[in-house]
Amino acid sequence: MLAALREQVLHANRELSRRGLARFTFGNASAIDRAAGRIVIKPSGVPYDELTSEMMVVTDLEGRMVEGKLRPSSDLPTHAALYRAFAGTGGIVHTHSHYATVWAQAGREIPCLGTTHADHFHGPVPITEPMADHAIAGEYEANTGGAIVARFAGLDPKAMPAVLVAGHASFCWESSVAAAVETASILEEVAEMAYHTIVLNAEAAEISAALLDRHFLRKHGSEAYYGQRPST
């Protein structure tokens, strides 16, 4: 089973590059086998087109190496913290995709300005608090995970499968790593639309709660009627 997961993680990392979400080596994807208690993640600093499934690193949920000859992504402790906190999560993607990173650098959440956004994220995409110096000096990557989890107090990570880390970039999560890649792609599209909207009209209003719910629930949950999934 980890063989299959390694392939999924390999494919997801390559997709980050192929879709233009991660240039250079700015991004990484992981998946979890919750039954086995294992995380599979990209090795650190290896170019996407040189990756093989054997290079993938396997760790436990505390981020301790179990299998692999290469160092794991330096962001592993952030991934691990999210897997521990967000129960239904099967895969996580971290990228410095352009416009999502721009919002993170600007220190602003992404407001929900249209139905493209509402189809995928149930409200504004949140941003973490800037990290304190001692948190940066300490277990920095683990503390990044902690800042995300703290920001999600009162939020449902299933209805909001993405976050901006202030001054840094984005993380996305879904039930599978393939779905997390798709969400990262859509986050980038939504971030770019919101960017141009705010530059054109700094006073642009968020859509109404009624429209947000209508579009989000058209695609998610038991009343969904978009697509070919059987409604139940």
Place this chain on the structure above:
Amino acid sequence: MLAALREQVLHANRELSRRGLARFTFGNASAIDRAAGRIVIKPSGVPYDELTSEMMVVTDLEGRMVEGKLRPSSDLPTHAALYRAFAGTGGIVHTHSHYATVWAQAGREIPCLGTTHADHFHGPVPITEPMADHAIAGEYEANTGGAIVARFAGLDPKAMPAVLVAGHASFCWESSVAAAVETASILEEVAEMAYHTIVLNAEAAEISAALLDRHFLRKHGSEAYYGQRPST
């Protein structure tokens, strides 16, 4: 004849994707056979590169299924409302193309700032009023069509074959679905030009009525002298 129309609708939907107007599954195209009283439309949520002509859904003008195994696009009631209201329309395209959507999200019509715009649209591209909560909670997609038709009171849908739905995206229509795809492409180009113009100069003036008419009528109507069409 519906076989031919299915092929046209299939081709138009693929073009939306190929031209970059509809990423993911954000867009749909339809056509009408007015003699037969039938609409042919994309099925909901199917990726563009998996579409076949057999998957196209056939309905009557009220949007009731006549043929097809898949659910029609959830936006079908909007298409149907436009076919009923705009007599000469043969095809309709809905996309979340980037810059047209940005204007829709910004809540602004697209002003006519140059001759590229005037060559194709006879005046500013209008935007609908935001929809009331009860209209969203009710027959939302049909009410979207109603909002467009209401906005076109006093406007000629032949001289203005496009609209922005506030907080959502654009719809375009023409005598054929292939022509509607072309208009959606030009709308996106014009929307991007207008975006950059207004960001560069927030006070940029619309072109004069004389210039608007000159360019629009150079390409449209009985006095047209652009292209190789015989003037009559």
Place this chain on the structure above:
Amino acid sequence: MLAALREQVLHANRELSRRGLARFTFGNASAIDRAAGRIVIKPSGVPYDELTSEMMVVTDLEGRMVEGKLRPSSDLPTHAALYRAFAGTGGIVHTHSHYATVWAQAGREIPCLGTTHADHFHGPVPITEPMADHAIAGEYEANTGGAIVARFAGLDPKAMPAVLVAGHASFCWESSVAAAVETASILEEVAEMAYHTIVLNAEAAEISAALLDRHFLRKHGSEAYYGQRPST
């Protein structure tokens, strides 16, 4: 000899499309044989990938048809006016390339903000006055040429081989039509750089006259020392 010129004009028109300077049919290129008193120009409204050298239209310097079965570009009278007024011009290109058009729509000349600009254009790229209603209602395309020529009073068209027509787009000219295509490409690059510069810093200063001259004269004239051309 006109056979060679037809090929050059065909190639130049295709280049406009290939380089992304002219989308749809928004642009045209022409060349002149001054000894023969003949202009060769694209036919109106024909897609770039369907053009053949036989389709090119041949006219005299007043724009009267001499050879060809298709209508010439509707902008022919503008080209003809420029050939008559700017003695050394061998080829002319008109495009709605994105950022040059944005400056034309914004009603602003392109300021000389850096050495990329100074390497190619000796000062800000000028913009015409908006045309009066009677000029638009009359011989519109010829009057467009007149507005350009009027704007160049006191300017040297060899040191400034481009212009913006207010609310419309750009024209470029050089000693050959191939060179005019290259200049149109560089104009677009310079226009985009200037756009982003002004959006980033609305008060950005033009470069000094000393720097403008240094860069322009490094590439042009008898003291040029850029490239492999023998200095004389």
Place this chain on the structure above:
Amino acid sequence: MLAALREQVLHANRELSRRGLARFTFGNASAIDRAAGRIVIKPSGVPYDELTSEMMVVTDLEGRMVEGKLRPSSDLPTHAALYRAFAGTGGIVHTHSHYATVWAQAGREIPCLGTTHADHFHGPVPITEPMADHAIAGEYEANTGGAIVARFAGLDPKAMPAVLVAGHASFCWESSVAAAVETASILEEVAEMAYHTIVLNAEAAEISAALLDRHFLRKHGSEAYYGQRPST
């Protein structure tokens, strides 16, 4: 050994074009053999796809021709000044890449707004003072090098391997010319991110010194723990 260096310089120049950092002939790359006291640089004005290793020009550290039939890049005196002043430098790249040039034209250093920047540049990317008329009229390209060196008083060129020349464009340097190309690519990415960030939020704050150090030192120096390099 110069044969190998010629190949590296050839490859680097082609990469500038292939990566979209240098359009037309707007850019050049060089390398140095310090033992031999030789600089290898692109010839002036030759299109990137016509370059061969034999065309590369070899000079001494004062920029005097040693080998080659073609004129060297007109920017050679700037390269030579940097090689003399920055001891560890093995390769230099000059490009007019879009967003780095935009910051240079805007007359602003690139602030450090996020960790993508901090991973590669240890602080804001500096900009030179505008050059005085007499410096432009004199040995312009050598004086450009002088302006860069003057700006680096108190800065470590290893921790800050890039500069903006006001009103002009950027230079990057590294221990090899291949690494300098990579740095020029990352500079362009960082410049674009910073551009969009400042347009979205003109008051966006630079990241903290703690975060800057953490990210820069995660990748550089003896405590680095990013990638697969053995830590020492």
